[in-house]
Amino acid sequence: MDNKKRNELVLNLACEMLQNINYEIDNAYVEDVEGEEGQVLVSVTVGKPGGLIGFRGRNMAALQLLLSLMVKKQLGEWVRVILDINNYRGEQKERLEGMAKDLAQKAIETGKEVEMANMSSYERRICHMVLTEIEGITSDSEGEGENRHIVIRPKL
Numbered sequence: 001m002d003n004k005k006r007n008e009l010v011l012n013l014a015c016e017m018l019q020n021i022n023y024e025i026d027n028a029y030v031e032d033v034e035g036e037e038g039q040v041l042v043s044v045t046v047g048k049p050g051g052l053i054g055f056r057g058r059n060m061a062a063l064q065l066l067l068s069l070m071v072k073k074q075l076g077e078w079v080r081v082i083l084d085i086n087n088y089r090g091e092q093k094e095r096l097e098g099m100a101k102d103l104a105q106k107a108i109e110t111g112k113e114v115e116m117a118n119m120s121s122y123e124r125r126i127c128h129m130v131l132t133e134i135e136g137i138t139s140d141s142e143g144e145g146e147n148r149h150i151v152i153r154p155k156l
Contacts, residue, residue: 001075003032007040010081013070014042017063023052039080042067049086057092060085061120093126100127100152104134107152116150118143124150
């Protein structure tokens with residue numbers, strides 16, 4: 001199946017899933033993720049997104065997994081589906097990047113390590129990518145499972 005047909009199927013499944021849980025979709029589109037082979041971004045806009053997004057995006061992550069499983073069942077192959085509701089992921093990325101930069105500056109100024117809050121692997125990846133661009137610090141993920149977080153350390 002070519003990418004256009006695959007993306008059409010993914011979009012239809014996403015809209016059907018959201019309509020089945022009584023969400024009216026204002027706008028929806030799907031696109032290939034640039035630079036990531038086999039990844040598809042489904043972007044949806046709804047009237048009241050809070051219930052779909054959930055606390056720190058947890059409901060959205062669960063819906064994303066369900067959508068990925070539905071796509072796998074239809075296509076017989078795994079497609080990495082990223083679900084974004086009302087541009088939550090874009091705004092989240094900006095917030096995380098800003099927080100990482102601020103805490104890196106704090107670590108540099110105080111000379112002490114700074115711990116970030118517990119985060120998902122997706123959130124940690126965003127932070128680590130920003131932190132690699134900042135001179136004078138290092139960053140590591142520590143902890144297990146739900147308690148995994150980033151520690152920012154000044155270079156000595």
